[in-house]
Amino acid sequence: MEKLSDEKMLQIRTAIQKAELDEFLNSLKREDYKLEINVNSPTLEQDLISAVESGQPLRYVEQHWIIRAVASKLISDFIIERMLKYGYDGFWWPLDELVFALDSGAMSQDTLKCILENQNFHLKDDFVIALVHRMIEHKLPEDFILKLIHHHYCCLPSPMVQMILEAVAAKKINPIYLQELIQRQHQFGDILDLQIIQYTINGNLHPCFLELMIKLHYHFSTFNEKILLTSGIDFGVKKYLVKYHPELFDMV
16 A cells, blocks of 8 residues: 655645635625625735624625635735634634644644634634644644643543543653643543553552542542552552541551
8 A cells, every 4th residue: 555645645635725716706706695805805815804803794705715725825824813813713614724823834823822822712623633643743833732731711522632642641741631621620531540540550540640649539439449459559549548447547
């Protein structure tokens, strides 16, 4: 099996991107929609910036087209920064286009930083997961993970949390991100709780993470509490005895 190079795949994705931009315009015409911006204006970018800064509302179709146009490099990503500053929350934006814009260099990491630091920006799970994947692979700064964790709109989708856990266990990223999740008292869920316990038993995770969870009175299921008991880890056994058999605590 032959695998295409990243460069060739980017060329293909770029061609698809431009074709989809044209198809989007054609679909609007078929539905008898008219953009309230002149996409053929020689001063298109400045027209858009002026419209945003003057408070002129942009319908979802205009916002959608603008993001596609940035990804297609028809206009610069500066318009995204202006839209964020003037109150647009990204709800109507095609976020997969933003991911492509990052991959192709059409959108800078500084612009992504503006997006992640904007507490009103509407993050969606697929977008978050795509970003975390790139951060773990060091195609984007890994410390942006903290911006996602701290983002008001980010409900931390389970696949994102699992990716962080597995990357920390594999020593691919700084363990501070897992520590931050625990300190913010994130509820991982029974399956990931068990994974944390097993990683600790196997030596893939430093015991400090599990110990911190216990110190913060993390709620484990009855099943996982029994796994903590049978693990033989001192603080895990103590937690079980304190809760179920305090009279035996002195045995540890």
